[in-house]
Amino acid sequence: MVLKTMVRLAAFSSALFPILIVPTLKTKGLKNGFGGGTQYLTIVGLLVTMICIGLGIVGDVFNKPGLITLKNRILPMLVPVECVIGGLYWYLTLTNVYHIYPDGHKYLPFYIDIQMHGIPFLSGLVEMFYFSETLRIHRVMDICYFLLFAVFYSSWSSFCAHMDGEWPYPVLQNQKSDWDRYTMMFNATMVGLAIHAIVSEAHLRTRFQKALQ
Template identity: 25%
Template structure:
C-alpha cells in the first residue's frame, strides 16, 4: 500500500517552507533549472571558440564548473521529485551546500568585475555572449539555487546542532577555491593562457590573495544563506530534536 499524502507531508522537515521532494513547485523549479543549464552547455557547443579546443575545455571556467555541479544537484533534485526518494533528496541537499554558494560567488565576482572592466573576465579576442546567455551563465543559476536552498531544503547544519559547522564551511570553501587555482594553473601550463584575463594581470601572491578571498566570500555567503533561512523559516526547537534522538 502507498503512503497517504499526510504521511508523505510528515516526512518534510518542520522548518522546510515548501514541499520537496514533490511533483509541484519543487519539480517545476528543478525542471526549469535543468533546462537553463542545458541551454548554457548547448550554447558552448553551438558557438565554439579557442576554449573548445584547449586543455580543460570550458571547464577551465569557474562558471562552467558551477553549472556542472548545479546540474548534478538539480538532476538529483528532480529524480527525488519523481521518485519521492529521501535518499536521493539528501544527496541533492549535500550538493546544494556547495552549489548554491559557488553560484552566488560566481554572480558577485563576474558582475562586479565586469562593472569595473569587462576585459577582466571576458578576453578581448572572444565575442561577448548575448545578454540572455550571459544571464543563463552568471545569474539564473544563483537565483534558482537560492530558491532551492531557502524554500525547498531542510535547514543547513548550524549551531548548536553542529558547533563546528562554521569552521567546516570555511575550510571547505577555502579548499574548493585553491583546488580551482591548482586546476587553472594546470590548464595554463598546457594552454599558455588563463581563461579569465584577470589571472594574467596578477602575480602569484596576488592570485593567492584572490583565491583565498574568494573562499572567504563563499564562506560568508554560506553564513548569509543560513541566516536568511533562519529568518524566513525559523529555528528548530532543540528540545524537540533531543526528544527525537532519545
C-alpha cells in the same frame, strides 16, 4: 510536487543551455585548451548546479531519500559559489570588460549571460528556501565543502594554466605573479564564506520562524 518539479526542470535546462550553446559562438574569448570548458569557473558552477538540481528531481520523482540527502549537502556550498561567480563576473565585466573578454568584445547575448551568471544563484536560493524541507545546516561541514570546492578549482585552473601556458581568465593572466593570482582567489573565497554565513543564518532563522507558526 508538480510545481516544484517544473521549476527544477526549468532551472536544470537553464544551466544546461549555455553549456551547449556557448561553444558554438564564434569568439576568441573561449579557449579550447586543456580541460575544455571546465577550466572556467562559470562552467564548473553550472555543472554543480545541474548535479544538485538533478538530484532533487530524481530524488523526489522516484522517492529516493538518499539522493535528497546528497542534494542537501551540496546546496549550502552551491549557493555562495554561484553568488561569487555572478558577483565577480558582473563586477569585472562592468568595470573593465578586458578582465573577462580578451578581445574586449562582450559576445554573450544577455539572455545567455543571465543564465550563466544570475539564474543559477537564484535557482539555488529557491531550492534552498522553498524546496528543501529536510535541509539542515551543518556549519562546519558546509564550510569544509565550500573550501574543498575553492581548493579544487584553484588547483584545477592552475594545472590547466600550466598545460596551456596561460590562465583561462585574462584577469588572472594579467596579474604580475602567481602570488597575486592566489591572493585574488583567496579573497574571492573569503567573500564566499561571508555569503555562506549570511545565507546559512537566514535559512536557520526562516526555519525557526516556521517552527513557531
